[in-house]
Amino acid sequence: MLSDRDAEVVGxxxxxxxxxxxxxxxxxxxxxxxxxxxxxxEEEEDDVVG
Structure with missing residues (x-):
């Protein structure tokens, strides 16, 4: 379980x-x-990243 502090950070x-x-x-x-x-x-790069 996440502690309250962890949940705050994640949020x-x-x-x-x-x-x-x-x-x-x-x-x-x-x-x-x-x-x-x-x-x-750039479009080729986007395909790799995406």
Whole structure:
């Protein structure tokens, strides 16, 4: 079982991740729009990561 403290930490980590991931996705999308010539290479990387 998780202690109260562990549950608190897990909850706050989930909160941070919930905020950071959408921000990172937005940032990636913005960068991709600026770098059209590299688009194919970036898509290949995304497939590996995803």
């Amino acid at each position: 706050s980590v989930a909160e941070v991740v919930g905020v950071v991931i959408p921000m990172a996705k937005k940032e990636n999308k913005r960068k991709r729009q600026q770098q059209q010539p590299l688009k194919e290479a």
